Amino acid sequence: MTTNACNEALIVLQNVSKRFGDNGNGTTAISDVSLSCSAGELVLLLGPSGSGKTTLLTLMAGLIGPSKGRVLLFGREVQSYSAGELQHIRAHRLGFIFQNFLLIESLSVLENIVLVLRFAGITGSQATGEARRLLRQFSIEHLSDKSPLRLSQGEKQRVAIVRAIANGGQLIIADEPTASLESSQGLQVIELLRNLARSGNRCVVVASHDQRLVEYADCVVRLRDGSIEPLEARRGA
Amino acid sequence: MTNYSFRILKAQPARTAFTIGGVALCAVLMLFLLSVYRGVADGSVEYIRHNRTDLWVLQENTTNILRGSSILSTGHGNLLREIKGIRSVSPLLFVLSAIRKGGRGSTVYLTGYDPATGIGAPPRIIQGRTIRNDGEIVLDRSFAAKFRFHTGDFVSLKGDSLRVVGISAQTNMFVIQYAFVTLRQAQSLIGYPGLVSCYLVQLQEPQSASSMKERVRDEIPGLEVYDHDEFLGNNIREMQSGFLPLLYVIATIGGIVLTTILTLILSMSILERRMDFAVMKTLGSSHRFLGGLVYGQGLQISLAGCGTALALFFPMIRLIETISPEVSTKTSIEQVAGVFLAVSVMSGVSSFVAARKLGRIYTLEAFS
Helix, strand or coil, X not given: CEXXXXXXXXXXXEEEEEEECCCCCCEEEEEEEEEEEECCCEEEEECCCCCCHHHHHHHHCCCCCCCEEEEEEXXXXXXXXXXXXXXXXXXXXXXXXXXXXXXXXCCCHHHHHXXXXXXXXXXXXHHHHHHHHHHHHCCCHHHCCXXXXXXXXXXXXXXXXXXXXXXXXXXXXXXXXXXXXXXXXHHHHHHHHHHHHHHCCCEEEEEECCHHHHHHCCEEEEEECCEECCCCEECCC | CHHHHHHHHHCCHHHHHHXXXXXXXXXXXXXHHHHHHHHHHHHHHHHHHHCCCCEEEEECCCCCCCCCCCCEEHHHHHHHHHCCCEEEEEEEEEEEEEEEECCEEEEEEEEEECCCCCCCCCCEEEEECCCCCCCEEEEEHHHHHHCCCCCCCEEEECCEEEEEEEEEECCECCCCEEEEEEHHHHHHHHCCCCEECEEEEEECCCCCHHHHHHHHHHHCCCEEEEEHHHHHHXXXXXXXXXXXXXXXXXXXXXXXXXXXHHHHHHHHHHHHCHHHHHHHHHCCCXXXXXXXXXXXXXXXXXXXXXXXXXXXXXXXXXXXXXXXCCCCCCCCHHHHHHHHHHHHHHHHHHHHHHHHHHHHCCHHHHHC
């Protein structure tokens, strides 16, 4: 068992394993992982393709349950939440950034943000006003009425970040947020995510294979074949 | 939500247009069937409804005049007149007969009545006048239009030449149309002057129709006696039994086609937007919201389809009635509302079936 401990834990994993498929033919994606992540930190799940980063990310977000061990999300075991409670948590307390941004192309940039606010229970002019404020805060208000299809990769990622924080959630889950970006854009994005973690008192969990991100992370969890490597790095306060 | 549903539809304009067209055609089909039904219903029984009387007297075991034959003699009329409490007795004779002119024409439901009393006359004359004498005939509008007969024309009826003096409405039974001549003319046509089909009996006040029915049955054997509403009901049932099953079958096929088209299109739309739905689920969308998107699409397609159907229907009806005048239709707001309600229900069913696919879209798909 390998353990990584941070402050004020929003997520705690205790001896978590995840196996897909039957016992005979199944694959173990995560094996005996324990870690905790806290508000104010950027946690980096680092590892090559197939190391189990995304599986660990989805376990931490409560999208799947563990085969063994316990996952505590906001102080409560994930499996004790009902489906409705997990949906409520995703709508109000979690933000997601996907590898290929996955903005909804039928909607404008503004509407993509308003949609998430709607899921969080904010509707009408209040949602529109809040979405505009966030876009202004990230200096992309001029993109409001554009379709995501007409944005550059960097612009898409900024919109995706705004969408992730729109509901004011404490936990941001980011899957390979720099993979589709040029090198310099990637570093800007990770810097932005670190600032979001620190200034917004959020916990940002990033899954990536990009070694350059290590220096921006407060906690680095190195994964190989579903297990945490013994050597781990810790930076910041 | 409506906005997003609309955007999904807008993203596939050709398919959306095709779907709306399909819905519109199904709605037009249903509207058309209902309108024809109403037209036939009116044409079949409006004559009876219009000739309101206290009692209809026919031969025993005859329930209606649409698909029943009743043969009575003028002697029955005399017996009826002798019963105390009966004010008037008016004979009618119905005969199937062919009307010709210059190689044109067809069989009509020839109705002979006494023009002096006017009882048994056509419900509505839309051109010319009713008959006054032998040698005159009133034709149904659809029949006259189909065979290009006009008032003033002479037509041949079993060798007799009759002048068309009027055109009637609400006398089209779809498969056959009424034509009106004097009772004497109709009787001479079949060669039995003393023959009638039925009698329309009016009672003196304060006779009740129900007690008189019993009296007539008791005093004159071999007769069937109905009060007006009962006889009207018999004829409506007869008309419906011949027409409604066909209408139901075609309407059901139309409904199944509509529901299938909508279900397929909505299901396809869900599968194509699978990633969007997975992302929305991950971002915390409720099942209700996602289902609402599917229902929203179904509703918008239905509304657009109904609007298109309405725009197409009336010009189409005018065209059909021009090409085939025997097709007489009658459309009401209730019918239109009923069809639109049916389309909405089918849209709801389609959306429900399609929305079940949402349950097989998973949040993890957004991470694949």
